[in-house]
Amino acid sequence: MTTYYSEDHEWIKVDGDIATIGITAHAAEQLGEIVFIEQKETDDEFAKGDEIGVIESVKAASEIFAPVDGAVVEANALLVDTPSALNENPESDAWIYKVKLSDASQLAELMDIDAYNALIG
Amino acid sequence: MSETPKRTPLYDLHVELGGKMVDFAGWEMPVQYPMGIMGEHNQCRSKAALFDVSHMGQVILRGENAAGKLEALVPSALTALPEGKARYTFFTNESGGIMDDLIVSNAGDHLFVVVNASMRHQDIPHMAANLDGVEVTEIFDRALVAVQGPKAEDVVGALCPAVRDLKFMETILGDILGVECRISRLGYTGEDGFEISIPQDNAVEICRAFLAHEDCEPAGLGARDSLRLEAGLCLYGNDIDNDTSPIEASLLWAIQKRRREEGGFPGAARIQRDIAEGTARKLVGIKPEGRSPARHGVEVQSLDGTAIGIVTSGGFGPTVGAPVAMGYVKTGHDKPDEKVNLLIRGKAHPATIVALPFVKQNYKR
Numbered sequence: 001m002t003t004y005y006s007e008d009h010e011w012i013k014v015d016g017d018i019a020t021i022g023i024t025a026h027a028a029e030q031l032g033e034i035v036f037i038e039q040k041e042t043d044d045e046f047a048k049g050d051e052i053g054v055i056e057s058v059k060a061a062s063e064i065f066a067p068v069d070g071a072v073v074e075a076n077a078l079l080v081d082t083p084s085a086l087n088e089n090p091e092s093d094a095w096i097y098k099v100k101l102s103d104a105s106q107l108a109e110l111m112d113i114d115a116y117n118a119l120i121g
Numbered sequence: 122m123s124e125t126p127k128r129t130p131l132y133d134l135h136v137e138l139g140g141k142m143v144d145f146a147g148w149e150m151p152v153q154y155p156m157g158i159m160g161e162h163n164q165c166r167s168k169a170a171l172f173d174v175s176h177m178g179q180v181i182l183r184g185e186n187a188a189g190k191l192e193a194l195v196p197s198a199l200t201a202l203p204e205g206k207a208r209y210t211f212f213t214n215e216s217g218g219i220m221d222d223l224i225v226s227n228a229g230d231h232l233f234v235v236v237n238a239s240m241r242h243q244d245i246p247h248m249a250a251n252l253d254g255v256e257v258t259e260i261f262d263r264a265l266v267a268v269q270g271p272k273a274e275d276v277v278g279a280l281c282p283a284v285r286d287l288k289f290m291e292t293i294l295g296d297i298l299g300v301e302c303r304i305s306r307l308g309y310t311g312e313d314g315f316e317i318s319i320p321q322d323n324a325v326e327i328c329r330a331f332l333a334h335e336d337c338e339p340a341g342l343g344a345r346d347s348l349r350l351e352a353g354l355c356l357y358g359n360d361i362d363n364d365t366s367p368i369e370a371s372l373l374w375a376i377q378k379r380r381r382e383e384g385g386f387p388g389a390a391r392i393q394r395d396i397a398e399g400t401a402r403k404l405v406g407i408k409p410e411g412r413s414p415a416r417h418g419v420e421v422q423s424l425d426g427t428a429i430g431i432v433t434s435g436g437f438g439p440t441v442g443a444p445v446a447m448g449y450v451k452t453g454h455d456k457p458d459e460k461v462n463l464l465i466r467g468k469a470h471p472a473t474i475v476a477l478p479f480v481k482q483n484y485k486r
Binding site for chain 1: 414
């Protein structure tokens with residue numbers, strides 16, 4: 001499995017044509033204490049750049065933008081009742097979506113961990 | 122604000138304490154410390170929190186009958202305000218809207234006035250131009266801090282025992298570490314507490330002494346906002362402004378009987394009419410039923426989809442444990458338990474009109 005990163009501070013872990021998407025620890029820290037997440041539903045389709053959810057923290061609302069084209073296979077139900085998991089384990093238990101990729105070639109446009117770490121300095 | 126943000130006398134202390142500094146109304150202020158907004162909010166509700174509010178405007182009004190002259194600009198009764206008492210009021214404009222809200226204290230030989238940071242530039246010239254024979258002096262060499270929470274009396278009382286005898290909306294000059302401070306028992310959190318005006322050179326030392334108390338932690342603007350929202354307290358520029366009348370904003374309590382009858386303040390005709398006839402809209406508490414916060418600007422709809430109002434403040438209420446909001450709705454939809462919808466990101470979310478505050482105010486009367 002390979003993990004990619006987007007400029008919108010998402011991680012994308014790819015296993016075959018299924019990708020798991022979440023926000024990075026850096027993003028979670030910047031957002032502050034998360035109190036609510038609005039997620040899309042299973043089978044919802046989206047294109048790269050589409051808004052696919054909203055994260056509300058005690059400070060503000062922030063959109064989640066799709067890093068690739070795809071369709072929702074599963075939205076993480078844990079986050080409905082426990083949005084604070086996004087602060088605690090953003091890169092493991094608190095994944096946001098499992099999606100089916102419709103164009104795996106888009107992954108090449110994303111960053112690897114080194115490039116992402118360079119981005120956030 | 123294009124100018125370089127100003128710093129309060131406590132700036133270095135905020136940075137040392139790990140405060141995350143942001144520009145607020147032209148001031149570099151801590152929005153939160155490492156404890157985080159929710160932790161700081163809960164700290165204030167359960168123990169005590171220290172806020173820097175030095176960005177607010179502190180003003181001294183000195184002159185014969187200053188209280189009587191100030192009554193020409195505000196609808197509250199001030200001439201009979203006893204020495205050592207503070208009162209909440211607001212400057213009104215000619216159409217009966219609110220230009221800013223403020224606290225006026227009778228300090229004996231002068232009035233001590235505190236106005237909002239964002240409106241200092243308007244309020245000081247407004248008073249200087251309209252208070253004939255009154256010396257209007259803006260204070261630049263004093264910090265203003267708030268110690269708020271059920272343990273605030275212990276935190277401040279450990280250094281100045283006299284504050285234990287103060288009641289809500291009372292003010293004294295008190296000695297803290299050998300420094301004369303103006304200490305007023307009031308605040309903006311819904312909790313018991315004090316606002317303390319301190320000479321700037323002593324502000325850090327005194328704040329460190331407050332923070333040395335085991336029950337006191339620093340809190341930033343983030344917690345200040347969620348605390349005041351749960352307490353149902355208006356934020357100038359959000360919930361009240363030049364277009365809202367005090368009656369729409371449910372602030373009739375701040376207009377004492379004599380002033381309601383006599384008038385004699387800007388916009389009196391409109392405000393007296395609002396009192397007599399009611400208003401077309403009312404400021405209410407709004408409780409979203411789901412988990413999604415409704416923020417400033419969200420449309421309020423009746424169940425049939427008609428627009429009936431707008432959210433003016435909203436967010437997550439840590440003490441309530443759920444989103445809370447306030448806003449204006451058309452009269453007729455303003456009674457508690459009325460079901461409404463909030464249009465958040467194009468989707469209707471159910472909510473209920475509720476009486477304010479969301480969290481019972483805990484003042485020492």
